[in-house]
Amino acid sequence: MNKSWHDTHKLRMPTTLPERVAWHEAHSKHCNCRKDLPKTIVAALKKQGKKVCSRGHVYNGTGSCSVC
Numbered sequence: 001m002n003k004s005w006h007d008t009h010k011l012r013m014p015t016t017l018p019e020r021v022a023w024h025e026a027h028s029k030h031c032n033c034r035k036d037l038p039k040t041i042v043a044a045l046k047k048q049g050k051k052v053c054s055r056g057h058v059y060n061g062t063g064s065c066s067v068c
Contacts (some may be wrong), residue, residue, distance in 0.1 A: 017044060028057050032067075060063035 009030075011023045017040070024041045027030030037045075045052050052058055053065035 002031035004034075005030045021045060021048075024056075025058055028067075 021044045050058050057065045057067040059065045
C-alpha cells in the first residue's frame with residue numbers, strides 16, 4: 001500500500017460518480033493495495049471507452065494489461 005499517496009488523496013464524502021471514477025483511476029496508477037475496483041467504477045470507465053483489466057487497472061492500446 002502506498003500510504004503517502006493515501007494520506008494526501010482522501011476521497012471526501014459525499015462524492016459524485018465522476019469524482020469517484022477519477023479517484024479510483026488515479027489510485028490504480030499510484031497504489032496496488034486493492035484487488036478489484038467496485039463494479040460501478042469499472043462500468044463507468046468502460047462507458048468512457050477505457051479498457052479495464054480483471055484487477056481494475058486502466059490501460060490503453062491493445063493486448064493485455066501492462067501492470068498485471
